[in-house]
Ligand SMILES: Nc1ncnc2c1ncn2[C@@H]1O[C@H](COP(=O)(O)OP(=O)(O)OP(=O)(O)O)[C@@H](O)[C@H]1O
């Protein structure tokens with residue numbers, strides 16, 4: 687009888703979309719992640735900040751399957767994905783952008799997105815999943831370019847786009863996979879102030895609520911302008927995780943990171 691009680695259902699904690707437990711990563715003798723626990727709630731914009739070398743990119747690489755972890759577990763949408771290959775995680779809805787731009791420079795913006803869409807469709811058509819097929823077919827490269835604010839740059843070669851526009855194009859490419867979780871590794875690095883502002887608007891006005899975001903970021907204006915929660919990574923361990931307010935008030939965070947920023 688208790689199981690049918692709607693109040694009981696509401697009172698239980700919402701399931702995390704991504705749950706990382708005791709994650710460790712060593713490169714030879716060099717221990718880079720030292721037991722990271724982190725929960726990412728559905729539809730959150732969850733920033734991960736921390737000094738250079740803290741292990742932020744390594745965390746993204748281990749979450750997406752580029753590097754196998756040395757220990758610990760990664761659960762995505764309730765499934766243990768710790769040992770899955772990169773492409774199997776991508777098919778389940780994990781997508782990322784790179785700290786170093788990763789586009790086809792001699793293809794134009796639209797072609798870069800079309801390549802990503804084609805790869806996604808090929809897999810989904812093969813599964814003959816009518817519902818997903820309809821959704822994949824309904825999304826065009828032009829829709830995605832418009833979403834990130836690059837509609838007028840569709841025919842421009844990726845290599846001649848401004849640095850900021852290249853980062854936006856990478857977001858469009860990642861969105862072509864229709865991810866449930868998008869990991870962005872320093873998207874605003876190298877952006878002009880105007881491009882940074884446009885990126886904050888993109889997250890707040892067009893991405894929030896549609897896709898869960900893990901945002902690795904050094905620019906505190908971007909972090910404070912977008913994040914619902916902030917995880918502070920220092921020396922491969924979580925120093926603090928909380929709301930922006932909690933993080934700003936945390937004396938350890940202030941001393942270890944924000945005070946020097
Ligand atoms: N493939 C690798 N092999 C060996 N060491 C690595 C490898 N990748 C990262 N490291 C080391 O792990 C540590 C953390 O690096 P990582 O790139 O994750 O830091 P980060 O927090 O992303 O830094 P940044 O803010 O500069 O991007 C560094 O000491 C780095 O040299």
Ligand SMILES: [Mg+2]
Nearest residue numbers: 742743744785
């Ligand atoms: Mg990094």
